[in-house]
Amino acid sequence: MTLPEGVAAPESLLLPGVLDAAQAAATVRSILAEQRPDGGIPWFTGGHLDPWDHTEAAMALDSAGEHTAAERAYRWLAEQQNPDGSWFAGYYGEGADGVSNRAVESNFCAYVAVGCWHHFLATGDAAFLDRMWPVVRRALDFTVGLQLPGGAIAWRLDEDGAPAREALLTGSSSILHALRCGLAIAEHRQDPQPDWELAAGRLQHAIAEHPERFLDKARYSMDWYYPVLGGALTGEAAERRLDADWDTFVVPGLGARCVSDRPWVTGGESAELALALWAVGRREDAVRILRGLGRLRHQDGSYWTGYVFEDDAIWPEERTTWTAGALLLAVAALGGDPATTAVFAAGKLPGGLAVPGCC
Template identity: 70%
Template sequence: MTPAGRRPPAERLALPGVLTAAQIDATVAGIAAGQRDDGAIPWFRGHHLDPWDHVEAAMALDTAGEHGRAEAAYRWLAEHQNPDGSWYAAYADGDHRAPTDRARETNFTAYVAVGVWHHYLSTGDDAFLDRMWPVVYAAVEFVLQLQQPGGQIGWKREADGTAVTDALLTGSSSIHQALRCALAIAEHREEPQPDWELAAGLLAHAIRRHPERFLDKGHYSMDWYYPVLGGALTGDEAAARLAADWDRFVVPGLGVRCVVPNPWVTGGESCELALALWAVGQSDHAVEILRWIQHLRADDGMYWTGYVYEDDAIWPEERTTWTAGSLLLAVAALGGDEATTAVFGGERLPRGLEPDCRC
């Protein structure tokens, strides 16, 4: 037992029939091995870092009690934030001096708010929240500059500063979660942000009622479940959305397709669907999905990105920190980890102010 009388993190994350404590330890060690000394967490060493997946891996480290490593990941973001509040879309091996994609994507930038609030809830570290508040504030302000009159969030700014106002449903759904976490931070600090409340409400309305305001990417499974995972759809409406395309995207015994009609299931999408299922009270289905994808587990405790089942082939041949991270977040939610259930369950997150319309 730990000095506080609580079970060690690996034991708390163990999921009967899916993962043992020893297997959890191996997965956590695999993510930690991919982290650079400066805190950056690339997909794997030698590949690139993107800010969204960097945060996802940091959150996973927090679920496992690796708070120092997680804080180092957020310190990397704080130290290398662009003057406009953004981060670049990709950095070679997490080297801030070597951006490989200088576009600045809104959902990549917004996700820091989810990670920062998750870390605070995991640690209770007010000094950390004080240090990261200016980072979160600047990131949200960058993102909201690209919000469109209909509520949706433009995808990115190109390297030359050109705004891409087309909106992605998955990205905007992720931003919706991030805005709610940013509002939770502001509320905790007693620094109201009424503009953010309006923005979050308008965005939620667009996601729920106006699919025409987003690019048509309906052949991607993320566009199916992300309005649920991001918290814009809840209750019966969320359950109905997941049921409607279940047979289209879920391959029994293997996991979730990334995109139809390709015969390719992926670990990240499968774990995120498990989180969405947990959020709507379908924990049994969530556990089943996580059990299925254990065929992607490698000997080192990490997870292959995907599997082409018609060819019986692992593809691509890479084991990413974010795939392993999404798995740990899913088992943490199912196990009742308070920080993880708070940011993905959303019951205690501010909801913003919805527009007064019936459109």
């Protein structure tokens, strides 16, 4: 891999025991090196691209001050958006012929709102927000159209276009975050979106009060921390949730398991857990989680996806842009980066419309 030169990390990406200036710059360069000429950011060179992880990597570039590269990533989303506001679940290569998975996942589609609001807060570029507003509006309108009677969001359309009748807690929690970022954009533009407000209120209620409305994926750590990361649970409710399964998922000194019944810690989940911990004020816990990820770091600044600790083995043998991106965003939040803190602090985003007796 040939890494771009001339990258200097901002102070907010420096965290003792996690990243120094040279390490942070190398990690940023590792993402830049994977970005394709068309702006797409695959998991790794020649690998799969999905819109959710692509956006997370773009947000990390903005947190590092690489705004031109991040804008190219959002331009890729604008160019690839389907007429109904969606994106496909998987892409290889460039252009329409590069689609590898023609299913549509709802949280993949909604996340553009999080990225665009983050980019605007990082740059102050109102013209960018003007250009991307139609893209965000179509994406969130599409996503809201998949809301189920109980408030959750159907998790996908199959390749034949048939919608699922089930919802995933992780995906719906991410969609709630996206709706709130979309409402922040709408508020900034003085363009109210009452349908989004209602959808967000119903969705928040479902996540917080009705776990039975989601498929049982409790063995996955993302289902544990995403209601906190997405802002559905705050304060004491968030603390209780994190405490309840802490010992199930957290491996001291290593990070967070991907699933509860496997001896496998993963960098992306660990970094996102650190973000959730930061959001509820548990800074020291967040830093400890991130420090455990040092064994996943490659000499070029990229990060391996995971580590099987019973076998002392890296697995899979791939270094993913979204793992590096999640770590950079967690460090940026801990470092006080204004855009990142505004996007991931639930109290800084508009809430949905509370509906008495909802659902």
